[in-house]
Amino acid sequence: MTGQRSAPEAGPPEPPLAPGTRRPGGRTARTRAAVRDAVLTGLAEHGYPGLTVEYVAEHSGIHKTTLYRRWGNLEGLVADALELAGEDSWAPPDTGSVEGDLRALARMTAASFEDPTAAAAPTAFIAAAFQSERAAKALNAFYTERFARCEVVVARAVARHELDRRTDAGALVRAVVSPLFLGLFITRESVDGASADRSADAALAAARAGVFNSPAESA
Amino acid sequence: MTGQRSAPEAGPPEPPLAPGTRRPGGRTARTRAAVRDAVLTGLAEHGYPGLTVEYVAEHSGIHKTTLYRRWGNLEGLVADALELAGEDSWAPPDTGSVEGDLRALARMTAASFEDPTAAAAPTAFIAAAFQSERAAKALNAFYTERFARCEVVVARAVARHELDRRTDAGALVRAVVSPLFLGLFITRESVDGASADRSADAALAAARAGVFNSPAESA
Known part of the structure; x- marks a missing residue:
């Protein structure tokens, strides 16, 4: 559905992440963001007890087997979404006092x-x-x-x-x-x-x- | 299983609670306490997402139909258990300062x-x-x-x-x-x-x- 089946030996479809090869904003980052967005939407709609890997697959467009391979399980998906949520540039207010x-x-x-x-x-x-x-x-x-x-x-x-x-x-x-x-x-x-x-x-x-x-x- | 089927017209098996007829420590109170204890045990074992009316029936010895009739549903069981938990004689510490x-x-x-x-x-x-x-x-x-x-x-x-x-x-x-x-x-x-x-x-x-x-x- 997303071309994962053509990946050799069921390995990761993206180039392996090794030091120096990371491409911020590249395909890996986009995949992760799409998965994170699906997790957030699912949590908002159904809460954790109602969230499933199937839901995340359907709403991210990433095949379920890829999700299991890269994130392990639902807990891993939720933990990674939270980790990604923390990777922002938020800073506390600076009002002068x-x-x-x-x-x-x-x-x-x-x-x-x-x-x-x-x-x-x-x-x-x-x-x-x-x-x-x-x-x-x-x-x-x-x-x-x-x-x-x-x-x-x-x-x-x-x-x-x-x-x-x-x-x-x-x-x-x-x-x-x-x-x-x-x-x-x-x-x-x-x-x-x-x-x-x-x-x-x-x-x-x-x-x-x-x-x-x-x-x-x-x- | 617990004799509820012999109650007339599927009404409550205990005398109806009306002003002046309440018997603290009586059968109604014991039933409520047994149900509360089963809810607490179930919450501790499985958490809310894993708790079922069937579990409460099994662990309280109160028939499922009675639970539905008197507590409505699982939410009612949990709310009542919390209400009963609040009916204690706890008082804050009095240390002198x-x-x-x-x-x-x-x-x-x-x-x-x-x-x-x-x-x-x-x-x-x-x-x-x-x-x-x-x-x-x-x-x-x-x-x-x-x-x-x-x-x-x-x-x-x-x-x-x-x-x-x-x-x-x-x-x-x-x-x-x-x-x-x-x-x-x-x-x-x-x-x-x-x-x-x-x-x-x-x-x-x-x-x-x-x-x-x-x-x-x-x-």
């Missing part, structure tokens, strides 16, 4: 789950992690990297003398968004701009009180 | 998800809410009531002059536990006693800075 940056970060988080259509796939990733160990690991890697990107907010605040240089940036940015995730995915309470601002302000107050100061550096 | 109470609350929350066996059913409830609107509503009701029980911690702190009387108790207790839920169920990072203490201390610092003061009462 730590209060503004943290509030913008909190509001951005709340807003990203406000529109049900836009929220469907990320929500499905979070749900998938309850059923798939590989999805849980991919989600952990995604958020670890995402929070690491946010640490620049704290570095700028330290440079502006708004925060103590011992501030644990990771703990602070997690504190900013955690009440929003609690409301969205655990207690199922509504979140809005006001609750986002309050989350940010609370985390900042705690940081200013020294609660997030790293004990290692404060010694 | 707001710092101690909030740290104990945070540590209790972290510990309740530490043992995989004990955590399986509550985790499955949280997961079920991603797939079932009724489970989501039941989870919301459960946590709303649970957090309301925690408000006494703040009332005691206000009486001891540890916190401003305008403190929004609900916002404070949610802030205490939210970083733990984020780590446990979203970012899949480990939580421990130290992170529990830090969550509690951060929320308390924010409360002391006035971030959780109710705007209505502060006017």
Whole structure:
């Protein structure tokens, strides 16, 4: 259907990926993006419990045997889609003040789950992690990297003398968004701009009180 | 199999529950508890996607037709099990200081998800809410009531002059536990006693800075 059957000895249809031969935007990247899009659409439509390799094959135009060969199984497809989702150029807001940056970060988080259509796939990733160990690991890697990107907010605040240089940036940015995730995915309470601002302000107050100061550096 | 077939006109086998006729600990309560236990066991073993009414019937000893008649469907069974789980006498810790109470609350929350066996059913409830609107509503009701029980911690702190009387108790207790839920169920990072203490201390610092003061009462 997609020409995979003509590949020699059922090997990969694309040139093997070896150091120096990677072609960003090439056929391999396009295939991966098509598969990722099909996974996202499927997760949004059916959630993880309803997603199948057959669905991904049908919606990506990539033959099922190719999907199994390259991604192993459904868990592998979901984990790779999440990994690809993390390969973007997103950067945290830069408003000129730590209060503004943290509030913008909190509001951005709340807003990203406000529109049900836009929220469907990320929500499905979070749900998938309850059923798939590989999805849980991919989600952990995604958020670890995402929070690491946010640490620049704290570095700028330290440079502006708004925060103590011992501030644990990771703990602070997690504190900013955690009440929003609690409301969205655990207690199922509504979140809005006001609750986002309050989350940010609370985390900042705690940081200013020294609660997030790293004990290692404060010694 | 359980004698339900002899009930007249397929009506409920127990005396109808009408005001004044409720018998706590009676047959109705025992039936409900048996069904709840089967739901919890099934959720722990298979998760919500793998749970079936057949499983609940088999493990509770209650006939499937009775389950459908009284609980409607699987969603109704899960929602009722969660409702019953909320009908306990749990009270938040009372250590003599707001710092101690909030740290104990945070540590209790972290510990309740530490043992995989004990955590399986509550985790499955949280997961079920991603797939079932009724489970989501039941989870919301459960946590709303649970957090309301925690408000006494703040009332005691206000009486001891540890916190401003305008403190929004609900916002404070949610802030205490939210970083733990984020780590446990979203970012899949480990939580421990130290992170529990830090969550509690951060929320308390924010409360002391006035971030959780109710705007209505502060006017």
